[in-house]
Amino acid sequence: MPLLQINHLGHTFGGLKAVNDFNLTLEEGELIGLIGPNGAGKTTIFNLVTGVYRATEGEIIFNGENIVGYPPHKINTMGISRTFQTIRLWDGMTVLDNMRVAHHSQVRYGLFDSLFHTPAYHRQEEEITEHSMELLRLFNFDRFADMPAGGLPYGERRRLEIVRAMAARPKLLLLDEPAAGMNPGEVDSLMEFIAWIRDEFKLTIWLIEHQMRLVMGICERLKVIDFGSTIAEGKPEEVRNNPRVLEAYLGEAAEELG
Ligand SMILES: Nc1ncnc2c1ncn2[C@@H]1O[C@H](COP(=O)(O)OP(=O)(O)OP(=O)(O)O)[C@@H](O)[C@H]1O
Ligand SMILES: [Mg+2]
Numbered sequence: 001m002p003l004l005q006i007n008h009l010g011h012t013f014g015g016l017k018a019v020n021d022f023n024l025t026l027e028e029g030e031l032i033g034l035i036g037p038n039g040a041g042k043t044t045i046f047n048l049v050t051g052v053y054r055a056t057e058g059e060i061i062f063n064g065e066n067i068v069g070y071p072p073h074k075i076n077t078m079g080i081s082r083t084f085q086t087i088r089l090w091d092g093m094t095v096l097d098n099m100r101v102a103h104h105s106q107v108r109y110g111l112f113d114s115l116f117h118t119p120a121y122h123r124q125e126e127e128i129t130e131h132s133m134e135l136l137r138l139f140n141f142d143r144f145a146d147m148p149a150g151g152l153p154y155g156e157r158r159r160l161e162i163v164r165a166m167a168a169r170p171k172l173l174l175l176d177e178p179a180a181g182m183n184p185g186e187v188d189s190l191m192e193f194i195a196w197i198r199d200e201f202k203l204t205i206w207l208i209e210h211q212m213r214l215v216m217g218i219c220e221r222l223k224v225i226d227f228g229s230t231i232a233e234g235k236p237e238e239v240r241n242n243p244r245v246l247e248a249y250l251g252e253a254a255e256e257l258g
Pocket of ligand 1: 043
């Protein structure tokens with residue numbers, strides 16, 4: 001059974017067909033990419049998979065279960081985590097507290113426990129702090145634990161978002177333009193970082209990215225969409241030479257890549 005199976009996924013905003021008959025089979029341990037021009041529907045697909053929007057058509061089967069209609073926190077608890085196209089950290093909160101908040105979809109104590117600070121509340125809060133620190137140590141972020149997240153350099157904040165997404169112990173990690181705004185050196189180290197996470201945590205990673213250096217350097221296969229529809233798929237080198245992709249999207253990006 002694949003980890004994720006998407007069948008005939010479609011989504012309409014008002015009269016606009018943002019996603020049209022999108023299909024994907026994702027096996028455990030794969031690292032794949034979703035590319036295409038601005039407004040193609042990439043982020044919308046991630047929003048459908050994570051329950052931000054409810055798909056108007058099709059199925060999203062995760063671990064054998066159709067998750068269409070499930071709320072985001074439930075999908076997160078089931079094992080799908082994501083990062084956002086623009087950084088969404090709590091800048092005024094410490095790095096550690098950013099990690100702690102991310103555990104919230106998993107909290108098992110009730111309102112009573114949190115109001116009256118019962119032993120169950122304390123036990124769970126301790127576990128959350130421990131797991132947060134464990135992740136920070138593993139990713140070499142523990143030195144920043146007490147700093148406000150907004151005080152970190154840009155590249156570190158983008159990485160921290162990925163570390164934070166690991167709080168839910170995901171099986172599938174969705175990264176929406178993780179390399180946005182990075183220079184080539186930063187992109188190289190991000191590539192190593194992503195590959196290391198996949199191997200270390202035995203994760204499946206699906207990413208959206210415009211930086212061709214990262215897409216071509218790290219993804220095992222790609223899907224290309226334009227106006228909500230799939231126009232090509234395959235290994236990076238196949239997609240790269242596909243005339244339809246060159247015309248719709250890669251013409252400029254290929255020039256950039258040299
Ligand atoms: N909440 C919304 N309401 C109405 N239209 C939306 C909404 N979200 C996205 N759209 C539209 O759906 C289309 C797909 O948008 P989406 O954000 O998925 O594109 P994208 O491929 O992620 O683009 P980019 O590379 O610029 O991030 C666009 O035309 C966009 O304007
Ligand atoms: Mg987007």
